[in-house]
Amino acid sequence: MADSVAVHRAVAAPARRRHIGRTLTAYAFVGPALLVLCAFILYPAFYSLALSFYEWNGFTPEWGDFVGLNNYRELVRDPVFWKVALNSILFVVVRTPIEVTIAFMLALLLNQNIPGRSFLRTMFFVPVVMSLIVVTLIFQRILEPNAGFLNTFLRNVGLGAFAHPWLADTTTALPAVIFVSIWKNIGFSLVILLAGLQGLPQEVLEAARCDGANRRQLTLQVVTPLMKPIIGIATVLSVIGGLKVFDLVYIMTRGGPTYSTEVFATMLYRHAFDLNEMGIASALAVIMVLVIMGTSQLQTFLLRER
Amino acid sequence: MSPALPAAGAKAGSRFEPAYLAGWVVLLSALVVSIAPFLYLFSLSLMDNQQIFNGTLIAWPVRLANYPEAWVATKIGTLYWNSIYISGGSMIVTVAISALAGYGLGRLEFFGKAYIYALILIGLTIPIQIALIPLFVNLRWLGLMNTPLALIGPYTAFGLAFGTYIMKAFFEELPRELEEAARIDGANDFRIFWQIMLPLTRPAIATISIFLFLQNWNEFLFALTFITDSSMRTLPTGIYALISSEFYGNYGLLAAALVLFSMPVLILYFIFQQQFIEGLTAGALKH
Numbered sequence: 268m269a270d271s272v273a274v275h276r277a278v279a280a281p282a283r284r285r286h287i288g289r290t291l292t293a294y295a296f297v298g299p300a301l302l303v304l305c306a307f308i309l310y311p312a313f314y315s316l317a318l319s320f321y322e323w324n325g326f327t328p329e330w331g332d333f334v335g336l337n338n339y340r341e342l343v344r345d346p347v348f349w350k351v352a353l354n355s356i357l358f359v360v361v362r363t364p365i366e367v368t369i370a371f372m373l374a375l376l377l378n379q380n381i382p383g384r385s386f387l388r389t390m391f392f393v394p395v396v397m398s399l400i401v402v403t404l405i406f407q408r409i410l411e412p413n414a415g416f417l418n419t420f421l422r423n424v425g426l427g428a429f430a431h432p433w434l435a436d437t438t439t440a441l442p443a444v445i446f447v448s449i450w451k452n453i454g455f456s457l458v459i460l461l462a463g464l465q466g467l468p469q470e471v472l473e474a475a476r477c478d479g480a481n482r483r484q485l486t487l488q489v490v491t492p493l494m495k496p497i498i499g500i501a502t503v504l505s506v507i508g509g510l511k512v513f514d515l516v517y518i519m520t521r522g523g524p525t526y527s528t529e530v531f532a533t534m535l536y537r538h539a540f541d542l543n544e545m546g547i548a549s550a551l552a553v554i555m556v557l558v559i560m561g562t563s564q565l566q567t568f569l570l571r572e573r
Numbered sequence: 574m575s576p577a578l579p580a581a582g583a584k585a586g587s588r589f590e591p592a593y594l595a596g597w598v599v600l601l602s603a604l605v606v607s608i609a610p611f612l613y614l615f616s617l618s619l620m621d622n623q624q625i626f627n628g629t630l631i632a633w634p635v636r637l638a639n640y641p642e643a644w645v646a647t648k649i650g651t652l653y654w655n656s657i658y659i660s661g662g663s664m665i666v667t668v669a670i671s672a673l674a675g676y677g678l679g680r681l682e683f684f685g686k687a688y689i690y691a692l693i694l695i696g697l698t699i700p701i702q703i704a705l706i707p708l709f710v711n712l713r714w715l716g717l718m719n720t721p722l723a724l725i726g727p728y729t730a731f732g733l734a735f736g737t738y739i740m741k742a743f744f745e746e747l748p749r750e751l752e753e754a755a756r757i758d759g760a761n762d763f764r765i766f767w768q769i770m771l772p773l774t775r776p777a778i779a780t781i782s783i784f785l786f787l788q789n790w791n792e793f794l795f796a797l798t799f800i801t802d803s804s805m806r807t808l809p810t811g812i813y814a815l816i817s818s819e820f821y822g823n824y825g826l827l828a829a830a831l832v833l834f835s836m837p838v839l840i841l842y843f844i845f846q847q848q849f850i851e852g853l854t855a856g857a858l859k860h
Contacts, residue, residue, distance in 0.1 A: 289681070292681065294683065303726075306726070307726055308704060314710075314711075376600050389846055391604070402610075404827065405614045408613070416613060513794050539706055
């Protein structure tokens with residue numbers, strides 16, 4: 268009895284020491300990442316949450332008055348906030364299906380054994396790589412009312428009646444911005460979907476072909492169902508990207524005319540740095556996180572169900 | 574690349590089928606739509622304002638004067654330099670930290686591992702806007718606004734999730750035997766990491782590096798908020814500041830500046846496109 272305890276101790280002590288040593292080693296590997304994460308993401312996140320309960324102009328050394336949920340209440344009462352929520356929903360609901368559908372069609376075409384397909388894939392991806400400032404300035408020139416490419420083109424082909432100040436009109440500004448964002452992002456969805464297509468199990472496709480499936484049946488009844496999870500991923504990424512959008516809107520329209528293109532991120536920026544309402548801006552940041560995390564959780568859940 | 578789907582073009586006789594031709598028409602129109610705006614920009618950069626306001630599409634005769642003028646007016650040399658060391662600096666730090674964390678999470682067992690990994694992955698979905706105001710306030714308080722650190726820190730943090738994610742996946746796939754052999758020879762974890770495992774992850778490192786570099790190069794919101802001194806600006810915000818001042822209404826000059834601005838990114842992309850596209854798809858598909 269005493270013997271076995273002694274033996275147990277003799278074996279267990281170095282084992283435990285080794286175990287602690289290994290844990291320390293592991294933390295030495297993940298430590299720097301945790302440090303950076305805490306300093307630049309976690310600490311700021313809690314800071315924003317706390318600041319959202321204060322009314323602060325950003326200039327006084329102290330945070331100003333504690334106002335509880337007043338900032339949130341004020342946002343909910345602000346018609347601009349609901350306009351922004353609607354714009355963000357429209358942005359996602361219009362953009363994502365169009366983007367993913369066109370990208371999937373192009374991916375199906377590019378997945379064939381055609382000459383120059385890697386060249387085509389490379390070229391379709393150029394808009395994704397390009398800086399948004401370049402993209403938005405090009406489209407500002409294209410959509411410019413007087414000598415812009417689009418209106419000049421419409422006048423030259425006799426459709427001058429349709430010429431329009433696209434970005435200056437409250438009814439066309441949001442559609443124009445959504446169009447540009449689709450144009451910018453299609454390559455991204457395309458590349459993901461194409462990689463998915465190339466990873467499909469060849470045996471299944473071969474079997475379907477042996478059973479006499481023609482090309483349309485193969486695409487609609489075999490390939491598309493197999494691709495559902497990948498289409499889901501492309502959809503999630505597009506929705507999250509859409510909810511986060513800032514640069515595109517900020518540079519193209521600054522959220523105008525009269526808030527017709529304002530989204531969460533530009534509203535946040537306006538409150539923080541034009542209106543000096545750090546509390547309201549922080550409340551908006553918290554709402555953004557909740558909306559984005561909630562949406563991605565919901566989508567992951569829906570995708571798992573299938 | 575894996576073999577293509579047995580769809581159109583598989584049979585020799587199907588080349589002239591209507592569906593095959595329709596597919597080509599769709600692909601080529603999509604190509605025109607995605608490339609034409611850049612050609613338009615290039616054409617604008619070769620024109621003067623009079624041609625632009627006449628609605629001219631193709632610049633002729635070619636006017637090259639915009640380029641030297643834009644080069645000088647934008648002080649683009651300074652902007653390039655700022656962008657290079659800020660994007661490059663944060664890229665190097667991110668890769669180093671991600672490689673360490675990826676090894677720890679991919680190959681070692683320890684207490685709280687799953688929670689730490691979940692925490693790091695938060696960076697993939699959390700919007701950077703959550704950190705905007707706190708970082709602005711704290712950087713100002715620390716006197717770090719308008720310094721390279723103001724951007725390198727946040728860029729590193731927000732690139733970390735992607736980097737760690739890819740590195741972990743890569744380390745996990747390396748064979749156990751390598752590690753065991755090294756351990757028998759008396760190597761500790763750090764030596765195994767540095768001398769045996771890390772050199773094998775070169776493709777992953779290339780992918781992460783090029784992806785993060787381009788992402789940092791194009792970043793706008795933090796650069797707009799944390800850098801207000803014009804000599805410290807990076808390219809996107811430097812160009813943005815010029816739109817409303819010197820270049821206001823001078824579209825030929827602006828277009829030339831944008832072409833100059835895009836060149837390094839395009840060159841990098843065409844050299845490293847394989848790594849770049851692989852990085853994106855690996856990041857997206859292994860979720």
